[in-house]
Amino acid sequence: MRNDDAPLIGLMSGTSMDAVDAVLVRFEAGRPRTLARHALPLPAELRAALLGLAAPGHDELDRAAQLDNRVARLFAQAVRELLELGGLRAGQVRAIGSHGQTIRHAPSAAEPYTLQIGNPALLAELTGITVVADFRRRDLAAGGQGAPLAPAFHAAFFARDAADTAVINIGGIANLTHLPAGGGPVTGFDTGPGNLLLNAWTERYLGEPMDRDGAWSAGGEVNAALLDRLLADDYFSAPPPKSTGREHFHLDWLDTHCRALGRALPPRSVAATLVELSARTIADACHVHAPVADAWLICGGGVHNRLLMARLSALAGPVPVRSTAACGADPDDLEALGFAWLAQRTLSGLPGNLPEVTGARGPRILGGIYPA
Template sequence: MSLFIGLMSGTSLDGVDGVLVDFWAGAARTMSAAYVPFPDDLRAELLALQAASPNELEREALAANRLAQLYAQCVADILAPTDMKAADVRAVGVHGQTIRHRPELGFTRQTNNPALLAELCGIDVIADFRSRDIAAGGQGAPLVPAFHQALFAQQGKTRVLANIGGIANISILKGDNNATGFDTGPGNVLMDAWIARHQGKPYDDNGAWAASGTPIQPLLQAMLQDPYFLLPPPKSTGRDLFHMDWLQRHLSHYPDARPQDVQATLLQLTAQSLADAITTHAPRTEAVYLCGGGAYNSVLMQAIENKLGQNVKVASTDALGVPPNRMEALAFAWLAFRFNERQAGNLPAVTGAKGERVLGALYPR
């Protein structure tokens, strides 16, 4: 067996997803999975750290310690129902929590304390996957297309895997070892922030609130004119761009807009920017498979399907044998596996790096 654990806490700031994967003989067999939600106060602190704030160095370090404890809990929960022990696992691949992503300035920052995690779980930890790609001139994101290409490309067909977390990104798999991909724009980040402000809920369950509203078309068209959507790939983005201040600037022209209509517009923004990216860069796509939290929003899924047209199949990654909420954790288990083999984890055509690089840094147990 060749066992690795992958841990992922994404831009949506909801919690930690983890999987135990066996990569023996080139396969990727998920053996166990767990989810640990963020406490409300930690979620609030991680959200606050997205922007410059007082005493942020100390606060980030303390948040990193708490994250490491949650990661360790997730590792324990993953192993508990199995016959496996910590010594059976070669490494834990952990992404950390992104609080800054500024590749144009040459850096990205994922809050984490991998040394503490190695101490707590007694397993080698591999972390800091993005900075090596950025050092080589890349965006450091998205990293999942290399994983998607390795496991889900189908010879002679073009398919897209779309991850809709806080930010949405796509992997375009052409079946010829020529994958591309990039961040398309906001996924759930603006919808989550808007419903939190108006209803105190962390997310719009199944898009029900958005479905109760009517999209404001001029607002949608104005938001779609943001320069990011017009940039050619490689490109990546995050909360550094798409945040509540960005939304408020657009809403200043619509002071009487109903909150549910704004939510409906934000859902259409995610769907339209994703569909536009696919039709522009993958016009021969036969199928689109959705993962991340957005895959559980049937209103959003239907909106994407409507925009892509009846000739494109739209489904969740359940159809590929991977539950949508496990895909990214599985990807970071794979990246840890690649590091262990000293094999490249990036795709220069995706990130813009000067070449293939081994990604990650090792923190021995």
């Protein structure tokens, strides 16, 4: 049953490196219907190895090549478990759209590049399903940032003629999509850190991978001096197109700013300040780029951080801040759904990027196809 209407699988493993998000989806008249979903956590040792690759180091090539395969094996496991949950066989799936795991994103380097691993050839071999992967590099080759790619899918899924909408994905990095009423040009860019700094800080002080529900940060006091220093980073004032990652926003960046304050702050106060940084930079981006939005729709893991959501609501003023669940889209599935959608675009010979978002010279068919 490998026809054009067959279900697809979307695989996403984001900057947080928390889990492989997998969805089994059928597109019915362009609308996604999720048949099954699965989040397979990254084993701690693999996560540590990947984090080790996310910063320059020694003998990277060998480690990268090996992790390329190990990530593919984990992806294949996610696919097997997803198919079991959805009650389908591999032969019934049209394709897997696999984002891969970003280990370096340098779109503004003299020789711009972006690198996602998760060997698509091995993934096709292990699953027996056609894989579409490596979506970002073609956009970069065409002069774009290669990111964010979600806005095209957000536009296909959320755009309503009558409503002006901001969609904000809060993963490790946060990104905004502005969908103007009346179908005008979509804008979008990475606003800066979403969860990744808070995750790293919580890991350091609590030994936990995240500040669940924002409970720890909620008991801390925002330090205005530190917040001002962090907000002064050039990334936030740079005009779009722009995208970022762990290369720019990491614990050393935060430590440098903390040291420059000249006095130690309670860790909890820094945590609260990091939540405020995410909230402020997201809200500022919305106020400037989506000033008449009827609603801010939130997806990605950050939607579960109650402090962050409360701060976004406060900064949005009268504009309602809602989970995308309110529009029938599970906030934890959206990125993976987007890569299933992108795979379908590529297989249909349709472009997947929005040049006005990424800065590419034009629309491009993204990714490579690795037949089953």
